[in-house]
Amino acid sequence: xxxxxxxxxLLIFSVGTALMIFMAGSIVFFVIYYQKRxxxxxxxxxxxxxxxxxxxxxxxxxxxxxxxxxIASELHDGVGxxxxxxxxNLNFLKSSVPEDNAxxxxxxxxxxxxxxxxxxxxxxxxxLPASLEKFGLVEAVKEFCEKVTTPATxxxxxxTSGEFQLxxxxxxxxxxxxxxxxxxxxxxxxxxxxxxxxxxxxxxQLKISDNGVGxxxxxxxxxxxxxxxxxxxxNRVNMLGGRIELTSSPGEGTEYRIELHxxx
Amino acid sequence: MSSISFGTIVWYIAxxxxxxxFIVALTKEFSSAYLRKIFILLYVSLxxxxxxxxxxxxxxxxQPIIGLIYRYAELWVLFFLYWIELVGxxxxxxxxxLLIISVTTLCLLTLGGALIRPFNAAxxxxxxxxxxxxxxxxxxxxxxxxxxxxWINNGIFVYFSTNLLLFLSEDYIRLNHYNEFxxxxxxxxxxxxxxNAFFAYAFLLINKSELNHVKLW
Numbered sequence: 225x226x227x228x229x230x231x232x233x234l235l236i237f238s239v240g241t242a243l244m245i246f247m248a249g250s251i252v253f254f255v256i257y258y259q260k261r262x263x264x265x266x267x268x269x270x271x272x273x274x275x276x277x278x279x280x281x282x283x284x285x286x287x288x289x290x291x292x293x294x295i296a297s298e299l300h301d302g303v304g305x306x307x308x309x310x311x312x313n314l315n316f317l318k319s320s321v322p323e324d325n326a327x328x329x330x331x332x333x334x335x336x337x338x339x340x341x342x343x344x345x346x347x348x349x350x351x352l353p354a355s356l357e358k359f360g361l362v363e364a365v366k367e368f369c370e371k372v373t374t375p376a377t378x379x380x381x382x383x384t385s386g387e388f389q390l391x392x393x394x395x396x397x398x399x400x401x402x403x404x405x406x407x408x409x410x411x412x413x414x415x416x417x418x419x420x421x422x423x424x425x426x427x428x429q430l431k432i433s434d435n436g437v438g439x440x441x442x443x444x445x446x447x448x449x450x451x452x453x454x455x456x457x458x459n460r461v462n463m464l465g466g467r468i469e470l471t472s473s474p475g476e477g478t479e480y481r482i483e484l485h486x487x488x
Numbered sequence: 489m490s491s492i493s494f495g496t497i498v499w500y501i502a503x504x505x506x507x508x509x510f511i512v513a514l515t516k517e518f519s520s521a522y523l524r525k526i527f528i529l530l531y532v533s534l535x536x537x538x539x540x541x542x543x544x545x546x547x548x549x550x551q552p553i554i555g556l557i558y559r560y561a562e563l564w565v566l567f568f569l570y571w572i573e574l575v576g577x578x579x580x581x582x583x584x585x586l587l588i589i590s591v592t593t594l595c596l597l598t599l600g601g602a603l604i605r606p607f608n609a610a611x612x613x614x615x616x617x618x619x620x621x622x623x624x625x626x627x628x629x630x631x632x633x634x635x636x637x638x639w640i641n642n643g644i645f646v647y648f649s650t651n652l653l654l655f656l657s658e659d660y661i662r663l664n665h666y667n668e669f670x671x672x673x674x675x676x677x678x679x680x681x682x683x684n685a686f687f688a689y690a691f692l693l694i695n696k697s698e699l700n701h702v703k704l705w
Contacts, residue, residue: 233657234665240653241675248649252642255620259632266627 281463289352289396296351304344311337353399361395365402365420377410379418386425388486394464398484401460402432405480408453409434413478427486428466433479438472495670495677502677503537505684509691510534516694521577522637523694525569526687532561559604563596564589566608566644570615573637574622605655609648616645636690643686650679 311334318330356364362383369379390398402420409418413436423429445451454470457480461468464484472478510530518524536558543551571585596604619641623632632638654661654676662669 233660234668237653237657237661237672241650244649244652245646248646251617251620252645255624255638256632258624259628263628263631 278463281459285397285460285463292351296348299344299348299351304341304348307337307341307344311341356395356399361390361399362422364395364399365422368399368403368406369420372406372410377415377418379406380420382419382421384421384423384425386423388424388426388428390424390428390484394484397460397464398428398430401457401464401482402430404453404457404460405432408457409436409478412439413437415477428482428484430482430484431479432482433477435477438474438476438478440474441470441472495674498674498677498681502680502684503541505681505688506530506533506537509684509688512688513691516691518691518694520636521572522569522640523691525565526640526690529562529565530687532558532565556601556604559608560593563593563604563608563611566612566615567592569640570612570619574615574618602659605658606652609652609655612644613648613652616641616648620645634693636693639686639690639693643683643690646686647679647683650682651676 314330314334314337318327318334321327321330353364353367355367365383366381369381373379406418406420409415409432413434415434415436418432418434421429421431421433441454445454458468461482466482466484468483469481470478471481510527510533513523513527513530518527536554539554540551543549543554567589568582568585571581571589575581575585592607596607619637623635623638654672661672665672
């Protein structure tokens, strides 16, 4: 068929065009391969950064909890014990002082010391709930609900037990999470009722809802000052490797759904 | 099957694929400027193919001017596609681009209209390689296989890679290998089929999120 003109030209032309097509195909495949590798590296780097951030957050929170524990212990065993000793001495002084005026002053001082002891106990308990260490998360949450319930806002706790066992070292972060969400609701939601539901079935399912004023989630998240509370809650859940869903809109109340799976 | 009939069949297939790609584009709504440019190019290609068919089969005459008009339309459309992607879209840059393309067109017309084919091939091969280079330098946010412009660029790159030598030696082949010319030229139509397939795929990648933007016509 190709029988006229210079046959060498046609050969050169064919080889040249074939080489051009091969080069074009190679470049396209190279771009796809290279870009895929870049994307893979980027995703690996992002995953590593995420893991690093999670570990960093855990270390920060652990050290914060350790510091709280130390302060609580110092307050309870140190300051509390010294105040109790001072009170005993005042009692002794009161019985040995005959003048009415001095006895009255000593009585007032005793009242002040009593109040200080109560305050120290309360601060110590807030910093580290003793019931959490002694009886576990459920009792600590129950106690917390009783403490924060006011005539205006009822805090209700429901617990469903099951096969899921929350590791001991994750109980304090979950307690803090509940504390933060409930405190936020008490501060901002103007709710008549806050309901906490904790289910320990195949996984730990925590639902905290209120019938308060609610808020626009996207709007709050955009506001750095107002969104910091939500950011903290999300961080705590991320640190525990859990999943969080937040539903809220103005006038419709707020609902948090948190799910934690076993790490094993 | 004679070489001419084979070449004609490939030519017909190229026209059909070009028409199909145009139909695919018509069924989509898109806002990207580069897709609009490719749509315009497909539209011009369809008009030129229809005119070519009319002149060859009805009037029994070949009008090379139709092919040249398409090449000049291709030069302008693809020039601005690459200019915007590689240089930018600010008014100052666009005016500068307009000046360059006007001077280039004038030069090509003065030197001889047929130069347009090898010029386009060399120019757009370089432009498409520069665009690949730009993508390689950037850290990607998603796979390049989802980029519509990637498939457009692939089509242009493969088409001009296949045709560069053919366009450079077109006159020589026509003079010295006249009998084989239609057979060899079918290579150009075959690469046009691949180019149209890439363009159609780019249009098919348009998802619903891109709807409700600018309607084209």
